[in-house]
Amino acid sequence: MASSTQIQVKEAVYITPSSPTPSHILPLSSLDSQLFIRFTIEYLLIYNNPARTKSAADRNAFTSRIKAALSAALVPYYPLAGRVRAQQSSGATNLEVVCKGQGAAFVEAVSDSTSISEFHKAPRHSTQWRNLLSIHVEDLLRGSPPLVVQLTWLADGAAAVGVGISHCLCDGIGSADFLNFFASLTTGQCRGFTDLKVKPVWDRHLMNPAKPRRVMNRSVIPHPEFNRVQDLCGFVSRFARETLTPTSVIFDQKSLNGLKKLASSTCPQKEMKFTSFEVLSAHVWRCWAMSLGLPSTQTLRLLFSVNVRNRIKPNLPEGFYGNGFVLGCAQISVGELTDKGIGWASWLVRKAKERVGDEYVKSVVEMVSESSACPDSVGVLIVSQWSRLGLEKVDFGMGKPVHISPVLSDRYCLFLPVYEQRDAVKVMVAVPKSAAGKYEYLVKSPCSNST
Numbered sequence: 032m033a034s035s036t037q038i039q040v041k042e043a044v045y046i047t048p049s050s051p052t053p054s055h056i057l058p059l060s061s062l063d064s065q066l067f068i069r070f071t072i073e074y075l076l077i078y079n080n081p082a083r084t085k086s087a088a089d090r091n092a093f094t095s096r097i098k099a100a101l102s103a104a105l106v107p108y109y110p111l112a113g114r115v116r117a118q119q120s121s122g123a124t125n126l127e128v129v130c131k132g133q134g135a136a137f138v139e140a141v142s143d144s145t146s147i148s149e150f151h152k153a154p155r156h157s158t159q160w161r162n163l164l165s166i167h168v169e170d171l172l173r174g175s176p177p178l179v180v181q182l183t184w185l186a187d188g189a190a191a192v193g194v195g196i197s198h199c200l201c202d203g204i205g206s207a208d209f210l211n212f213f214a215s216l217t218t219g220q221c222r223g224f225t226d227l228k229v230k231p232v233w234d235r236h237l238m239n240p241a242k243p244r245r246v247m248n249r250s251v252i253p254h255p256e257f258n259r260v261q262d263l264c265g266f267v268s269r270f271a272r273e274t275l276t277p278t279s280v281i282f283d284q285k286s287l288n289g290l291k292k293l294a295s296s297t298c299p300q301k302e303m304k305f306t307s308f309e310v311l312s313a314h315v316w317r318c319w320a321m322s323l324g325l326p327s328t329q330t331l332r333l334l335f336s337v338n339v340r341n342r343i344k345p346n347l348p349e350g351f352y353g354n355g356f357v358l359g360c361a362q363i364s365v366g367e368l369t370d371k372g373i374g375w376a377s378w379l380v381r382k383a384k385e386r387v388g389d390e391y392v393k394s395v396v397e398m399v400s401e402s403s404a405c406p407d408s409v410g411v412l413i414v415s416q417w418s419r420l421g422l423e424k425v426d427f428g429m430g431k432p433v434h435i436s437p438v439l440s441d442r443y444c445l446f447l448p449v450y451e452q453r454d455a456v457k458v459m460v461a462v463p464k465s466a467a468g469k470y471e472y473l474v475k476s477p478c479s480n481s482t
Contacts, residue, residue, distance in 0.1 A: 035161040038140040038183060042094075043166070045134035045176070049102040052109035057128045058118065059199060060238035061400040062354040064125040068198040071168045071179075072206055075160060076425060077150050077434035078190045085188055094139055094182060097427060100216035101137060101180060107224045107231050108209055108352075111135060111178040115171050115199055124403060126172075126199055135178035136166050147189040150434040153279035157440045157461050164193030164438045171197050190429060193438055198354070204338060205352025207420035218428040232350040240400045241393065252394045256360040257404040260330040266409050270442055275461035277440035280474050282311060284454040290314055290373065290477055298374030305377045307456065308446070309384075312414050313376035314477055315444060315458055316361075319412055320368050322462060322470035327366030333380065334358045334406060335414040337387045344389045357395045358406060359383040373477070416446045418456050423448040 105112045113130040142162075154160055161167070163183050168175040177197035184190055196206045208231070215221035224230070282290070290310040295303060316333045325331075336356040340347040347355050361379040368376060398404040422435050433450045436459060437443075444460035462470050 035158050036142055036145050036163055038142045038162045038165065040138060040140045040165065042137075042139045044098075044137055046098055046101045046105065046112075046137045046180075047132050047134040048105040048109055048112055049099070050106050052106060052112070052130065052132050054131050057110055057113075057130060057233060058235060059115070059126040059128065060235040060353060061125060061240060061396050062238045062357075063199050063235060065354075065399050066403055066405045068354065069171065070198055071171070071195040072198050072201070072203070073164055073438035074194045074196075074206075074210070074422065075163055075434070075436050075438045076192045076194070076422070076432040077147060077185075078192070078427070078429035079147055079433045090184060093428070097180075097182060097217050098137055100213055100427075101135060103216050103223055104209065104213040105132075105135060105178075107227065108212075110200060110233070111196070111209070113177070114174055115177055115197060116174075117172060124400070128177075128200070134176065135180065136176045138166060138179070138181040140165065140181060140183040142183055142191075143186050145183075145185050145191075146187040147185060147433070150436075153277040153459065154440050155277075157275050157277055159440075160436075160438050163191045164195050166195070168195060168197070171199065192427065192432075195438075201352050202354045202356050203336070203415065203417060203420050204340075204355065207422055207425075208350075208352055210425045211421060214425045214427045218426060229350045231352050232348045233353070234348060234351060235353050237347060237351075238353065238355070238396060240397050252391055254360070254395065254398060254404075255332065255362045256334055256358045256406045257398060259407050260332075260409050262409045263326050263329045266325070266329070269463060273463040273465065275440075275442060276464045276467035277459065277461045278467060278471055278474075279457060279459050280471070281449055281452075281455055281457045283449075283452060286477075287311065287454070287456070293477060294374045294377040296374065297372040298378050300378060303374075303378065303381075305381065307454075308416060309377045309380045310373065311446065311456060311458070312380050313373050315414070315460070315474060316412055317368055317373060317376055318470055318473035319444075319460070319462065320365055321473055322466040324466070325365045325410075327364065327369075329365045329410055331363060331365055331368060331410040331412070332407075333361040333383075333412050333414065335380075335383075336416065337384060339387065339392045342387055342389065343392050357387060357392055359387055412444060412460075413442075414444045414446065418446045418448045423450070 110128045113128040118127045166179045179195040181193040287307045294305050294310045337359045340355045361383040440461045447457040449455035449457050
């Protein structure tokens, strides 16, 4: 079995809010309660050789500051110190948070065998960095804390900050807002709730079905992400059975501009201008599909998060940190995806984004509330864009993170920020071992598979 980073835990404690917080039960929304997001978002941020934390005394002082800041951050964000459970009322399917100031978990650890150079490339295996967030919440509904923070001192003086935050409580935007507030408290740039320009807003009822329930015409607003498709090639069993190999590729601004030019020149809709997300998603999707050697008739879907805060009426309030996204879905057969080129694939991504409006979001809310609808996994690649969340700004007093990634590298494809390259994107995804070499060749050679 592949080994993970070796650590020694110095301390593991619960951090409670620094001031009294409300003691009550808060309901989570239908979007918060979806089955497919009942997991923990796990961030890994690496900080390079922090000059102020080289001695034992400096490290102890820093640990005290970050613990005090976490305690202060849990006052306005007090639900993160609660515990999630299924709603107790009869017939309810949503979740709720029991808020009694129970606390978030904090771990301090040391790794004498890990240096910052390990993070310059993809991990050797999917779980290599698992111990940098050693409290892994597998089942939130069993009373585990929805927030875990681990500070690990590395061998060369660098530091790793691992954060696990329940996806039921926050989406990517909400969790990044919390992390930036938490970090600003650590540095003293923010002194507390009163200094917050945008206050955190709960208001989860805004993402529940309308009352009385509306009759939805699902033929008018189709949702292919929830449909089942035939598995023609043992797709699901292959990803469960075969070892996954992590990959990491950086696309700088020049590379992204090249993809945009290529997509525009091969798109059937003449002179169409695409975004970096559209062309990069299309390129990665095509390379992933071609590397897997799937049957040409297998249906594929690209799923990606679409922020709906400003797409619904009325807009969600500024500071809303719950799940304010739905899934965009582009669908096509393997044969069409590979034959029609990056321009066509980029256009599919564009159309999937454009479909997401007020009525679309309301229909998703109705579906997940009524039938616990959950995306299918056959032929699916999921892309999540962490590169626009603001994670690159999270500074605990050790400078900006030089590496940002998930703790685990798996089949979810993540677009990540790149240190000191504002317009660059790092793409991390784990693919079956038998496909890894071909995938990396194709993804680094866009012109070789443009048509």
